[in-house]
Amino acid sequence: MAFSVSKEGDRVTIRLPEVFGFSVRSDFKKATTGHSTSTSFFLDFRDVTRMDSSALGMLLLLRETSGGFYADITIANVRPDIRKLLQLANFHTLFKIQ
Amino acid sequence: MTEQECYMPEKFILQHPAIDMQHEVLFVLYNELLHTLQSCEDEYDLADIFLGLNVYVVSHFQFEEDAMLASGYDEREKHMEGHSQLRLGVGALHARFLAASSREEAREVAQAIADFLLEWLENHIAKVDRRLTQYLLEQSVQ
Structure with missing residues (x-):
């Protein structure tokens, strides 16, 4: 599945690709900037x-x-090995991880 | 983490998974700062990078300070003094950045922050954090 973005009202949903890394930096930045501060x-x-x-x-x-x-950011549908990485980075203290 | 774009020099790997990961993130943010200073495409706003750095430095220090407290590390006070030095140093430079009257001055201060951060990371990780992680690994604190 490729990188995809959809917007409904003030909510932006980003479906990230299999490899989330430097190769999608530009797409990610475009998808996440220029929104109002009330955007989730x-x-x-x-x-x-x-x-x-x-x-x-x-x-x-x-x-x-x-x-x-x-900021209203939800990280969802995370596989256990990726969740582990997020926890090692202490991101569970900064983000909502479902 | 497989598609590894590694920003932290290998000599700073301390074999403690969480602390290594968090140091790596600090190097990623340092790299973002350089990327923006070099006016590459797709740069983030310098102010946002500073805020991200401040937030993550606080988060990382809290992680280490909790681990030191939980494990009874006897160099905790001294280690925390090092953390304070970075907080104060970055805080002072951040204030100068916010007060900058021109884009050129802001970029000069940003470069000073980048230089200060790199020097601090190199000294702190190589010496102070290496002693801490050796102790934590001996105590089996992950």
Whole structure:
């Protein structure tokens, strides 16, 4: 499954590709910038089987560009091995991970 | 993590999975800062990168400080002084960045932050964090 973006009202849903890393940096940035601060982001990880550290940087920068502490970002449908990476990075303290 | 685009030099790998991962993320943010300073395409706003750095530095320090407390690490106070130095240093430079009166001045301060961050990461990880992770691994604290 390729990178895809849909928007409904103030909610942006991004279905991330199998490999979430530097190769989608440009697509990810385009999809996540230029929205109002009331926008919520739903990041669907169902296809993600591999992720590199640049993806973690992208997630942190999304958090800041969309309101920092008040950002409404949900990371969902995460496989156990990817969840483990997010936990190692301490991201469970910064994001809602379903 | 397989499609590894590794930003942290190998010499800083300490064999503690969580601390290594968090240091790697700090190097990713450092790299974003350089990327933006070099005016590459798709750069993020410098202000957002600084905020991301501040937030993640706090999160990472809290992780280490909790681990030190839980494991009874006897160099905890000294280690935390190092954390304070970075917080204060970045905080002061961040204030200068916010007060900059021109884009050129803001970029100069951003470069100073990048230089300060790299020097701190190199010294702190190579010496102070290496001692901590050796202790945590001996205590089997992940």
